[in-house]
Amino acid sequence: xxxxxxxxxxxxxxxxxxxxxxxxxxxxxxxxxxxxxxxxxxxxxxxxxxxxxxxxxxxxxxxxxxxxxxxxxxxxxxxxxxxxxxxxxxxxxxxxxxxxxxxxxxxxxxxxxxxxxxxxxxxxxxxxxxxxxxxxxxxxxxxxxxxxxxxxxxxxxxxxxxxxxxxxxxxxxxxxxxxxxxxxxxxxxxxxxxxxx
Amino acid sequence: xxxxxxxxxxxxxxxxxxxxxxxxxxxxxxxxxxxxxxxxxxxxxxxxxxxxxxxxxxxxxxxxxxxxxxxxxxxxxxxxxxxxxxxxxxxxxxxxxxxxxxxxxxxxxxxxxxxxxxxxxxxxxxxxxxxxxxxxxxxxxxxxxxxxxxxxxxxxxxxxxxxxxxxxxxxxxxxxxxxxxxxxxxxxxxxxxxxxx
DNA sequence: CCGGCTATTGGACGTTTGCGCAATATCGTC
DNA sequence: GACGATATTGCGCAAACGTCCAATAGCCGG
Numbered sequence: 077x078x079x080x081x082x083x084x085x086x087x088x089x090x091x092x093x094x095x096x097x098x099x100x101x102x103x104x105x106x107x108x109x110x111x112x113x114x115x116x117x118x119x120x121x122x123x124x125x126x127x128x129x130x131x132x133x134x135x136x137x138x139x140x141x142x143x144x145x146x147x148x149x150x151x152x153x154x155x156x157x158x159x160x161x162x163x164x165x166x167x168x169x170x171x172x173x174x175x176x177x178x179x180x181x182x183x184x185x186x187x188x189x190x191x192x193x194x195x196x197x198x199x200x201x202x203x204x205x206x207x208x209x210x211x212x213x214x215x216x217x218x219x220x221x222x223x224x225x226x227x228x229x230x231x232x233x234x235x236x237x238x239x240x241x242x243x244x245x246x247x248x249x250x251x252x253x254x255x256x257x258x259x260x261x262x263x264x265x266x267x268x269x270x271x272x273x
Numbered sequence: 274x275x276x277x278x279x280x281x282x283x284x285x286x287x288x289x290x291x292x293x294x295x296x297x298x299x300x301x302x303x304x305x306x307x308x309x310x311x312x313x314x315x316x317x318x319x320x321x322x323x324x325x326x327x328x329x330x331x332x333x334x335x336x337x338x339x340x341x342x343x344x345x346x347x348x349x350x351x352x353x354x355x356x357x358x359x360x361x362x363x364x365x366x367x368x369x370x371x372x373x374x375x376x377x378x379x380x381x382x383x384x385x386x387x388x389x390x391x392x393x394x395x396x397x398x399x400x401x402x403x404x405x406x407x408x409x410x411x412x413x414x415x416x417x418x419x420x421x422x423x424x425x426x427x428x429x430x431x432x433x434x435x436x437x438x439x440x441x442x443x444x445x446x447x448x449x450x451x452x453x454x455x456x457x458x459x460x461x462x463x464x465x466x467x468x469x470x
Numbered sequence: 471c472c473g474g475c476t477a478t479t480g481g482a483c484g485t486t487t488g489c490g491c492a493a494t495a496t497c498g499t500c
Numbered sequence: 501g502a503c504g505a506t507a508t509t510g511c512g513c514a515a516a517c518g519t520c521c522a523a524t525a526g527c528c529g530g
Contacts, residue, residue: 232433
């Protein structure tokens with residue numbers, strides 16, 4: 077197994093463990109057991125557990141990000157791209173992926189590498205949304221004076237609502253998240269109600 | 274020291290530790306050392322660490338909640354109450370309090386008592402905001418068809434934005450949070466821009 | 471076939487964790 | 501002043517943690 081392959085294997089194992097136990101309680105021994113190897117091997121490829129967790133989180137987060145970016149690029153219009161965004165971003169069966177975000181945001185205070193990764197990925201999501209909004213404004217589909225700020229608002233609203241679903245379970249429903257966030261985005265971008273439904 | 278006092282003392286010590294180390298990495302021994310007593314004493318008043326953390330979190334969260342509720346009750350109008358809400362809710366010097374929320378949301382998946390407390394407190398915040406909006410609608414100050422949903426949207430937007438400030442530091446600023454969330458609330462409630470500034 | 475390099479092992483080390491328990495200190499009550 | 505209840509101690513226990521390291525296995529160029 078070449079070093080690059082082994083590195084990927086370690087991260088794949090770390091992702092599998094994190095999916096079940098959460099990022100915060102994923103340990104070196106868990107990852108080693110998942111691979112069926114020894115724990116020392118992990119420290120041969122990563123200098124600290126912080127970096128393992130950060131890299132594993134990046135694998136998951138970047139996968140979702142690129143899936144969304146890819147599907148949005150294929151959309152026929154900015155409005156359609158936004159529909160795709162809301163459909164792919166809202167956590168559903170992949171609750172565990174959003175739980176990883178919760179863990180990352182909390183662990184950021186204690187794990188430098190996790191903080192850097194989390195911030196970077198969050199910025200990329202905001203950038204993706206900002207470009208979509210700006211493109212929509214350019215063709216007259218949206219009305220928005222500050223696409224960057226609007227992107228932060230829409231993204232943060234989604235994060236805040238999704239957080240309630242994932243962390244607290246039954247407080248609000250996934251349907252509420254979709255309905256409420258699209259409604260807010262329509263207001264934000266000067267669309268008539270129901271356009272993004 | 275009466276049992277009630279001792280219980281309060283334990284929670285006060287737990288809060289002090291959590292303020293410094295975060296909720297997730299607050300241990301029994303930390304709390305005992307903070308009080309200057311033994312660790313066994315904590316288990317004499319709480320059945321598990323989960324409950325200590327949940328109760329300590331509730332102390333901090335409820336304190337902020339009741340401060341906001343009190344100040345909002347004294348406001349001269351619903352619009353003014355909303356101004357008070359935005360001023361008191363947005364994390365500033367009490368960053369550590371919001372970090373506790375981040376920890377609670379993430380730990381909720383692993384600690385039942387923390388999840389129950391977190392959910393309950395979040396619901397109370399939403400209720401407070403919903404009642405304020407409904408009161409504003411009743412006197413014609415706001416225009417809003419669903420105060421409950423609007424409350425969730427405003428609260429979640431604030432949570433999502435504040436999360437970026439606290440977890441990632443320099444991504445966006447506190448001023449952005451205030452400006453962007455008040456702008457969204459004005460749009461949401463049919464207010465003219467700048468009313469909540 | 472051999473020598474060196476690296477991937478990999480398996481466990482030691484020192485710390486820390488939540489929790490439990492027997493012993494002790496303290497205090498109100500008779 | 502003795503007693504019983506309970507607050508409190510102090511430590512033990514077993515498990516788990518991240519990290520490190522000496523030893524081994526296996527491969528690749530000579």
